[in-house]
Amino acid sequence: MTEASPLRALNRDVSLGLADDAVRGISPLALAIHRFLLWLRSPRPYLMIVGFTLFIGFWYLAVEVWKLPRFSEMPGPTEVVREWFSRNPTYGLSVFTPEYYLHIWVSTRRVAIAFFLATAIGVPLGLFLGWSERFKQYVFPVFELLRPVPPLAWVPLAIVMFKGSETPIIFLTFLASFYATALNTMLGVESIDVSYTRAASCLGATRWQVFRHVIVPGAMPFIFTGLQISVGVAWFSLVAGEMVSGQYGLGYVINTSYTMVRYPTIVIGMITLGIVGYVTSAAVRFVGDHLMQWRTRELALGGDR
Amino acid sequence: MSAQPATARSYSAVPAQPLRKGGVRIADVVKVYGTSEAGILAVDHCTFDVPPGEITVVVGPSGCGKTTLLNAIAGFHSISSGNIYLDDELLCGPRKLKAQPGPDRIVVFQNGALFPWKTNIENVTFGPIMQGLLSRAEAYEKARDMMADAGLRGIEHNYPGEMSSGVRRRVEIVRALMNDPKILLLDEPYRALDSLTKSVMHEALLEVFYKNRVTIFFITHDLEEAIFLGHRVVIMTTRPCRPKKILDIDIPHPRDYSVLTTKRFREFMDETAAAVHEEALKAFAAGEKER
């Protein structure tokens, strides 16, 4: 082969072009900053601001300016914001009252426990469901029968089964999360291209090594999709549980504020739920990006080109 | 590297004598998918030899059963009857219809199967580490040498997803060679590449072959690729597949791209094009019927 063969040219490309330190030495933090700057330069943040403005503007106009009939009982944005940031809130709950944080803490703790349990049980179950056809034949029908039962329908049994008010709420919160995690994990395993397991067995991996080095990491993207859904539905069913029993928590705040006619506090509870819920899903996404560098980098490169 | 003691494995050195290993004999193999009455006959009493230390290229129309045959050799699925031997050892036969997959026969897949969640070097070292043949440090050292040899220096810690598909294929071939396989089974590895990259890949593959003298079983439906690479070209009929024509390409190795313009190459193309075209037409007609 001559020196001028195109192979040589390609080799040079490989060692100069792709081994770029900018790609190799990328850290999650640098990547986050890079992404944030990209985001600032894209139209997205500005569209987002427009979206929020339109939403709050409509709320303001409908309630406080036009006073539309349907909205007559609704608190307007100025009233909510004034109450929320008041040192001396009319209805007793604002960012300056310790109870506000107690409610957030109690709810977050319940979600965290339920989410942790759902992950600890759901991921292994999903992995085995996807990995072993036999296991799936035993377990999946029961799973599919229980899954459509909404968490609210479990309330009476949960209260009968578990003592106190804390455990039933955690149980309800756990349920939907668990289904989401287990199901997505199973789909993740099933989505793995058979070439990967075949390649691994060609290379001499045992069945257990295939599980450890192919099945688990291969299902990871789906697992994290599942976990993000899982935190979302955890908040969802948490509020349902808290509305039924308990003395603390954001769901409890919303429910009692309704019965006690403290309408601005309802909205404060709702907005707080939205924010805390968003933060928890962002945290899950962050952990996922961290654990799946290969994917993060692929996506980062894809986004750059 | 030549200064290394004799215990070092001669993975990157040119073997003094070409190693004559990795010959495969396919004897009267039949593969039916599904039950024999309602099944699809994919391979029909197929018999041919893959000579050791040579490149054998199988050409056939899409869907004729080439991958089926390769999967049977690799041990990914069973055959229905017949025998397959590797260096006179039975891989699969009537009493053991499915061969055991193993590092003596390594497949490079149609769509590539580097693990995207492992870096290039983790992929390359996967075989010896899983088999417990080398320690991590030894495997990494060997991998670095082999990747450098193949012109893949500096991308060890990148993920496959960051590479072009041509580079990924070369990494995948190095991953296979790390295990000193007797035979490489390549299933249309360059199908998705543009023609320029493809020609580079062909020369790179030949270079690997000259260096390692590993037997290569190569599937394609590109006739030009087949004649350029192969010592032997097996033209398959449309499904069910069996050899229609077996040619020994007497163009001397080492070859490079100037071969394409020689008279002898043209003669081989002319001799085979009609046969391949005929089978392609049959495959097309059969496809129309099935629809």
Ligand SMILES: Nc1ncnc2c1ncn2[C@@H]1O[C@H](COP(=O)(O)OP(=O)(O)OP(=O)(O)O)[C@@H](O)[C@H]1O
């Ligand atoms: N698991 C399977 N079950 C049933 N039929 C199958 C299965 N795998 C392949 N076939 C059929 O067997 C025939 C041969 O398939 P095979 O994949 O071996 O073809 P191929 O020559 O590799 O084709 P291509 O060039 O498209 O890769 C095809 O008609 C296909 O539909």
Ligand SMILES: [Mg+2]
């Ligand atoms: Mg195929």
